[in-house]
Amino acid sequence: MKWSELSDNWCPVARTLSVVxxxxxxxxxxxxxxxxxxxxxxxxxxxxxxxxxxxxLKRLVEEGVLERRLYSSAPKRYNYVLTDKGEELRPALRIMKDWGKKHMPVRREAKA
Amino acid sequence: MKWSELSDNWCPVARTLSVVxxxxxxxxxxxxxxxxxxxxxxxxxxxxxxxxxxxxLKRLVEEGVLERRLYSSAPKRYNYVLTDKGEELRPALRIMKDWGKKHMPVRREAKA
DNA sequence: TTCCCTGCGTTTTGTTTTGGAACTTATTGC
DNA sequence: GCAATAAGTTCCAAAACAAAACGCAGGGAA
Known part of the structure; x- marks a missing residue:
């Protein structure tokens, strides 16, 4: 099965993963x-x-997770801000942060 | 940056993502x-x-998320069961499930 | 007014990963 | 012997990716 076919999967986890x-x-x-x-x-x-x-970024905007916003008109500059939909995934990242801290110690020093 | 270099990233989220x-x-x-x-x-x-x-599966076993277990000795058959470490990611999946249900409706019928 | 700088991408060129399908190995049952 | 089952492995073409150069629109300095 191709990754792109996942967006219509019966499983809501799979559909979420097709985006993020x-x-x-x-x-x-x-x-x-x-x-x-x-x-x-x-x-x-x-x-x-x-x-x-x-x-x-383009995909996340298409999916309504981020919004592309003009923040400077000359020269034209866009930035990307979270929508409510995007905000609702924040708890999942928090869990991953805690999991990483607990289970994935840094083995060698990385720069920055 | 290559994906494989992520496991020693300063950010615990990145380290988690290097596995899952x-x-x-x-x-x-x-x-x-x-x-x-x-x-x-x-x-x-x-x-x-x-x-x-x-x-x-090999990677998840190496990382201690799953455990490879012999469940039949003749013929040799292995299965994969969650470790405690693996169990601790369950809440993140639950959030993704809820998010998918809410934000990713199925557009056309998929077969199973 | 020529040149470099910033911000935001796009293009190009190889390398790596993936998808799909066939193949292997060990054993049981017919 | 012959098919079936479970757990992988191997092969190749296609897709995704990394790295770096390029494009473009304005701004500022010389």
């Missing part, structure tokens, strides 16, 4: 919960490539 | 929470290829 279950999307949400909203902020913080970031 | 944040792993956990434990059960329920399933 890929490699980088939940990391974007993490940054959004931390208050980040600009393309460059996401790019730097998460370490993902700009290519992938652009694609994921 | 890929396309299919959380679907395996969903099935485990529903009581499934055998390779064939996971394969059929999730619709993922056996190839990927085998890889993900």
């Amino acid at each position: 279950g890929d490699r980088w999307t939940l990391l974007i949400l993490r940054d959004a919960y931390l208050g980040k909203s600009k393309f460059e902020e996401f790019a730097e913080s998460s370490g993902m490539t700009r290519h992938i970031l652009a694609e994921r | 944040g890929d396309r299919w792993t959380l679907l395996i956990l969903r099935d485990a929470y529903l009581g499934k434990s055998k390779f064939e059960e996971f394969a059929e329920s999730s619709g993922m290829t056996r190839h990927i399933l085998a890889e993900r």
Whole structure:
């Protein structure tokens, strides 16, 4: 089965994952919960490539998890802010944060 | 940044996602929470290829989320059961289930 | 007015991962 | 011997990805 066919799965968990279950999307949400909203902020913080970031942001906007908002008209600049729908996933990330702290100690020092 | 470098990230969410944040792993956990434990059960329920399933199960065992257990010695058969560590992610899946029910209605009928 | 800078992406070029299907191994039952 | 079952493994083409360069619209400095 292809990943893209998951959005109409009978299982609500599967449908949720069809939006946020890929490699980088939940990391974007993490940054959004931390208050980040600009393309460059996401790019730097998460370490993902700009290519992938652009694609994921577009998808999250299409799905109504983020909203693309003009915050400067000249030059035109957009940022990405959480919708109510997006906010409602915050508790899931909190659980993952606690789980990571408890079960996934850092083995070697990472820079930043 | 490569996905594999995430396991030593400063952020506990990122470290958690380095284990369960890929396309299919959380679907395996969903099935485990529903009581499934055998390779064939996971394969059929999730619709993922056996190839990927085998890889993900191996990783989950390595990370201590599942335990590989001999349940038949002749012929040798193994199944996969949740550890305490694995159980502790259940609440995150529950949030995703509720979110999916609320925000991701099924658009067309999918077969099982 | 020529040049560099910032913010936000897009394109290009290889590498890695994935999907799909067939194959393997060990054992039981017919 | 022959099919069935369970748990993987192997192969190849297709898709996704990483890294880095490029594009573009304005701003500011020289």
